[in-house]
Amino acid sequence: MATSQTKSKTLEGKRMPLMGAKSKLCAPFMALALLAGATSATADCQGMVLHAHRGEENLPENSLAAVRAALTGNWDGVEIDVQQLRDRQWVIQHDPVLGRTTSVERRLVSDIDSAVWREIKLKDRKGKITAEPAPFLNEMLRAVSDVDYKVVNAEIKQLFKNCDAGQ
Numbered sequence: 391m392a393t394s395q396t397k398s399k400t401l402e403g404k405r406m407p408l409m410g411a412k413s414k415l416c417a418p419f420m421a422l423a424l425l426a427g428a429t430s431a432t433a434d435c436q437g438m439v440l441h442a443h444r445g446e447e448n449l450p451e452n453s454l455a456a457v458r459a460a461l462t463g464n465w466d467g468v469e470i471d472v473q474q475l476r477d478r479q480w481v482i483q484h485d486p487v488l489g490r491t492t493s494v495e496r497r498l499v500s501d502i503d504s505a506v507w508r509e510i511k512l513k514d515r516k517g518k519i520t521a522e523p524a525p526f527l528n529e530m531l532r533a534v535s536d537v538d539y540k541v542v543n544a545e546i547k548q549l550f551k552n553c554d555a556g557q
Contacts (some may be wrong), residue, residue, distance in 0.1 A: 439466035441543055444484060450512035451491055452482045453522045454533050457542075461534050467541030472527050473548055477503040480527035484547065493519045500548075 431539040442465045445456025452470055460468040481499065489495040493511040508534075510524035527544075534542065 398450055439541065440542065441465060441469045443466040443469050444471065447515070450514050450520055450522050452484060452525070453512050454525045454530055455522060457482075457525075457530055458533055458537075461537045461540045463540070465540070466541055469532070469543045469545065471545050471547045473499045473546070475499065475503055475507055479504045479507070481507055482525045482527055482530055486547065490517075492524055 411427050424485055442456075442460030442463075444451035445453060445468055446459035446463065449456035449459055457468050457470060470482050472480050473481055473483050473486065482517070483491070483499050485491065488499060488502075488510070490495050491513050493513070494506070494509075504526075507524055511519050512522040512524055531542075534540075
């Protein structure tokens with residue numbers, strides 16, 4: 391009869407339990423945890439850069455504060471999402487339909503104008519509305535213009551009405 395004895399091995403001077411047969415499903419999560427602990431210096435020497443996805447994780451996503459914190463912190467850069475309003479102004483917003491991260495619900499970004507956008511407040515990562523305004527792209531670029539040697543990776547998330555991607 392096999393015993394359920396816990397084995398361990400040394401990883402950088404720390405003793406860590408090895409996974410038993412019942413906990414093999416944890417392997418992907420453990421790998422992600424190890425990757426999340428990687429430093430910029432380690433990634434850099436391997437030819438990689440680390441970007442904060444939609445800004446610093448403890449601040450409202452795609453907010454000026456989150457982008458600024460990511461660029462002044464230990465990240466190599468930040469990834470943001472941009473969309474165009476009805477009046478052609480560019481804003482920082484991931485979702486095409488507002489609500490998950492904003493005080494305005496169930497409206498397309500492309501259907502509103504700058505006046506409405508200025509009234510929108512962002513939600514924190516738990517869904518609570520904050521005082522943080524929804525940012526325009528030009529405001530964000532001005533807010534981080536003094537940060538050198540960092541990357542702003544802007545992903546354009548633009549919907550086009552009556553467009554069939556299969557054509």
